[in-house]
Amino acid sequence: MKTLSVGKKGFLPSEVIEAEIDIDVKPIMNVLIILIPFLVSVAVYTNLAVIDMSLPPNVTTAAAQGAANEKPKVKITVLVAQSFCAITLGDALLDSIPRAGDDYPYDTLAARLLVRRAAADVKDEVIVAPRDGIHFKYVVRIMDACKKTGFDKVSLASATESPAGGR
Amino acid sequence: MNLHKKKFSAAVISDIIKPQMTSLIDILTLLLVFLIQSFNAEGTLITPSSDLELPLSSSKQPPVPSMMIEITHDAVIAEGKQLASNISFAASPDLLVSSVYAWLSRQKSADGGPKRIVIQCDREIEFNIVKRVMYTCSKAGFTDFSVLVIED
Numbered sequence: 031m032k033t034l035s036v037g038k039k040g041f042l043p044s045e046v047i048e049a050e051i052d053i054d055v056k057p058i059m060n061v062l063i064i065l066i067p068f069l070v071s072v073a074v075y076t077n078l079a080v081i082d083m084s085l086p087p088n089v090t091t092a093a094a095q096g097a098a099n100e101k102p103k104v105k106i107t108v109l110v111a112q113s114f115c116a117i118t119l120g121d122a123l124l125d126s127i128p129r130a131g132d133d134y135p136y137d138t139l140a141a142r143l144l145v146r147r148a149a150a151d152v153k154d155e156v157i158v159a160p161r162d163g164i165h166f167k168y169v170v171r172i173m174d175a176c177k178k179t180g181f182d183k184v185s186l187a188s189a190t191e192s193p194a195g196g197r
Numbered sequence: 198m199n200l201h202k203k204k205f206s207a208a209v210i211s212d213i214i215k216p217q218m219t220s221l222i223d224i225l226t227l228l229l230v231f232l233i234q235s236f237n238a239e240g241t242l243i244t245p246s247s248d249l250e251l252p253l254s255s256s257k258q259p260p261v262p263s264m265m266i267e268i269t270h271d272a273v274i275a276e277g278k279q280l281a282s283n284i285s286f287a288a289s290p291d292l293l294v295s296s297v298y299a300w301l302s303r304q305k306s307a308d309g310g311p312k313r314i315v316i317q318c319d320r321e322i323e324f325n326i327v328k329r330v331m332y333t334c335s336k337a338g339f340t341d342f343s344v345l346v347i348e349d
Binding site: 186 | 218221222225226232235236237245252254258259260261315322323324325327328331332335340341342343344346347348
């Protein structure tokens with residue numbers, strides 16, 4: 031009959047050592063099996079967020095209520111058409127960026143906005159003015175580009191369809 | 198002799214079918230790490246409507262529960278009730294959507310005046326529809342808008 035002492039463990043045959051260090055994994059498995067369905071039920075796969083925006087203040091009302099001599103400040107406006115987007119300030123067209131394939135070039139737009147913002151009087155507010163046929167996903171992306179540039183307030187207005195201004 | 202043989206083979210079989218748990222535990226551990234990463238202790242405050250696809254955005258601003266209006270492919274919905282179908286007002290010369298205005302006015306008077314409204318809008322909806330709904334909201338006294346998006 032063999033007797034095995036702790037001091038002699040190093041000389042044991044490998045099969046005997048394996049038999050000694052066999053871990054009972056049943057409790058771990060039980061915990062995992064309970065924990066996983068719970069975590070699956072509370073897991074969040076899509077993170078929701080919001081973009082705050084407002085409608086542009088009615089200039090006519092503001093002018094009527096405010097001082098008669100004070101001119102309303104002109105804000106940078108991003109016009110979104112089917113084939114291009116443009117940065118305007120009042121009546122002046124500052125930049126026109128053509129649509130590239132299926133999407134608008136948001137990085138180019140953000141870069142141009144950054145330049146125009148530096149020269150603008152109102153640096154924290156921008157008006158996004160899409161035309162009627164523009165899908166909402168593009169509007170959101172353009173609002174993102176505006177926020178990225180540093181405009182805190184984004185107002186949403188509607189751009190009039192103008193045959194001279196392109197589609 | 199026969200019985201002895203049978204006993205021997207049963208012992209061998211029990212040794213052979215001992216399951217290897219290491220790989221299974223590896224998989225479960227990886228799964229556990231992934232699930233813990235996607236665990237959200239706060240829970241979801243806003244549930245997006247199932248019949249619309251929200252637009253993607255880089256915004257990180259968390260949503261706050263407030264009055265909500267949904268613009269799906271076909272209709273404007275609030276609290277599970279269809280207020281107006283998109284076709285009925287899309288081509289109208291008037292920007293105000295009367296049925297939506299009536300509902301919003303009722304809510305405004307009942308709630309005592311929250312000014313914020315969250316718009317859930319399908320990503321493929323044309324701006325023509327959105328602007329009419331927003332105009333109607335503003336006429337009903339809602340001046341602050343939030344658009345619900347999916348974080349990119």
